[in-house]
Amino acid sequence: MGETNSNSPFKFKLGAQTNVGCVRTNNEDNFVVSTDLAAGEWLLPRDCHTLFTLGDKGAMLVVADGMGGLDAGEIASRIAVDTVKEFFSADKITDEIAKDDSAIRKYMHEAVVAADNAIKKRSKEEEGVKSMGTTLVAAWLFEGFANIVWCGDSRAYLFNPVSGLAQVTKDHSYVQELVDSGRLLPEYAFDHPDSNIITRSLGNPRKAANPDFIRLPLQEGEILLLCTDGLNSMLRDEEIEAVMQETSDDIDMCTKSLIQGALDLGGHDNVTVVLCQVAPEENKTPMPEMQQTVSTFTEKERKKPVRKLVLWTTGIFFILLLSCLAWLLSAEGNGQPWKNKIIHWYEQTVK
Template identity: 35%
Template sequence: MSKSFRIIASTGTDKGDRDYQQDRVELLTHPRVNGCVLAIVADGMGGRSGGRKASDQVIMTAGQVFERYDPATDDAASFLENMVQEAHLVIRLTAISAEQEPHSTIAAFLVNPGGDCHWVHAGDSRIYHFRSAKMAHRTRDHSYVQALVDRGDLTEAQARDHPHSNILLGCLGMDNTPPTSGYAIAELKTDDVLLACSDGVWHYFTADELAEAVSTRTPREATEFLIAQARERAAGGGDNLSLVIVKIEAPVEVKKSRRFQGFEAKS
């Protein structure tokens, strides 16, 4: 990809059929470096106040750590790992006063001005990379059901409807250190799409359906479409939903637009 590119992005949340919202999603632009963005999805667990406290702490910590990040000198993978560990520690400290023990997933990706992209995740919130309208890669859940899929005991289709699909093997706030997994894309290309979402979204779609949705629509249109379709398919039993979509485009003349609808990055 050229070192000059444009990012078009959208975020979305919906409480689904739950009584309250415990998901948080954020798309942050670097305070000093144009073209450097951080996307985070956090799915909180632990009662009404506990889950929301946990996801709030993830977003707050991510913002604080991102302000200290320098893409010219800092290692992106180390930055993401430190962000997760700091958020995990803060959640553990807040557990003392929480209604129930707070936990949260995290799915975060960083786009640097040079066009490289780095991921980190813990739990079952996912990140997808789509290229040429097909899934190029996605995160692997830290869950009981994903372990069954990895062993060949279940198919992906069977896993979506498994009665134990909500059992996590690791996330932020647990007693043990979160089992983070990282990934890197050396160079994003024009029309690449990145999607981070909670299980309230991905549970209702195949990878091909997600690829079609984000490749044929703008990020804003795709966000609205996926939330509406997930709500319809949940048929009254849906979880909280949260997602962020980032699309890489060739540079164009920068025009005034709503926040996060587009900006140009150069290096």
């Protein structure tokens, strides 16, 4: 696939959904999207099949995962997305802000710091929300690039139908630090018991927000995925990739299938998914059809291959055991002691 031309707008589809999960009673996740920042529209499209053209000020995707007792987490995540909305109102996005990647990075960093300060201010003002905080991941789609800022363990992935899924953000978490230091192999990170401990967030009274930033060129057919850890703590990356590989031609189905996959595995947390797919140019050679893979994952299906192997092995063992017993009994019935029968077999086959 060819890279999009950074000097010309591209077309895209958008899908988003949030779910309280199967355990929690309230949803502390928040998200907001704008398909056209120049128009000041912050509404989720009713039809996921709508094709949008990227405007001259771009589009914005924001996901936040709140933390805290009672409704505190929900308040913190809402403050975070509202602050980003304010920073990216049409009148505030100037040519100076968007002149290069350094200026964009600086401005997005300022937006996250402002959200952090707004949450801390609210915590001081209200007694019941002293311990609230939130993670944040936001992507500004502008001139063929995704400019992504994040703080915490809410993630951004980039899915390419040919090369697959790649995590483009790095979690600010205790487990990620173990991996980075070489004390934990990456393949053991998913099941680590402390995978929920984060090292950076917004609203922490002891630390200032310290977000990271990455700038990625977008290609035709790729899908940018933003999510809370309610998705990636339930589905492994290869499972997320399998879902997207099977449903990438329908952004609505892809969104719903990812959410359902997390719920099928227990839905232990709130789960939020925001997808943006760069539409291929018209009249181009279609993508080669990819091998389809299973898109619904449950613990039962994960363990099924192991159980099959155990059942097959056990069945074969009992068949052999019954055959041996029948053979010995027939030997006794023919008047031939079973020990002599074994010796005879040994001499005929081994020697």
